[in-house]
Amino acid sequence: MANELQNRNNLFDSLMNMRNWMNDDFFSNLTPVADHMKTDVTEDDKNYTVKIDMPGFDKKDIHINYANDILTVTGHRDTFDDDGDKDGNVLHSERRYGQMSRQYRLPDVNKKDIKAQYKNGVLTITLPKMDETDDDENHIDIE
Known part of the structure; x- marks a missing residue:
């Protein structure tokens, strides 16, 4: 059970990092x-x-x-x-x-x-x- 929770947390962290990277890359070209x-x-x-x-x-x-x-x-x-x-x-x-x-x-x-x-x-x-x-x-x- 602990291993499954750790995998879920790692997946969540990876998704959040990817979202942040995509937002940074996408919005960097749209600077006001x-x-x-x-x-x-x-x-x-x-x-x-x-x-x-x-x-x-x-x-x-x-x-x-x-x-x-x-x-x-x-x-x-x-x-x-x-x-x-x-x-x-x-x-x-x-x-x-x-x-x-x-x-x-x-x-x-x-x-x-x-x-x-x-x-x-x-x-x-x-x-x-x-x-x-x-x-x-x-x-x-x-x-």
Whole structure:
């Protein structure tokens, strides 16, 4: 009886290890894009500041849009020229290419004064908040 229980436990352990291995292998190729556009968002009384790691992108391939309280940042990177050896063999590659995009909900931004800077692989976007006088809301008192 003890031998049968031990075999059952070994089979269960083997199945769990196989499941973990399959999940690791399967999901390793489905890493969210967010992992490749690491972002810090800070806020103070006057601005939102968004810093996004985008190493290896050309400035001309980064597009920024702000509409309906949503900041959208999209980057496009072509394939890498240095992939593999002289025969094109690649053993392992984690660098991504293609199009990547992130969105951030940042309300009440003064659109005309948004500024962006790209330096040393970091995109910094400063989004000034609207002054209360700039607000489109118009309170009407009831008589």
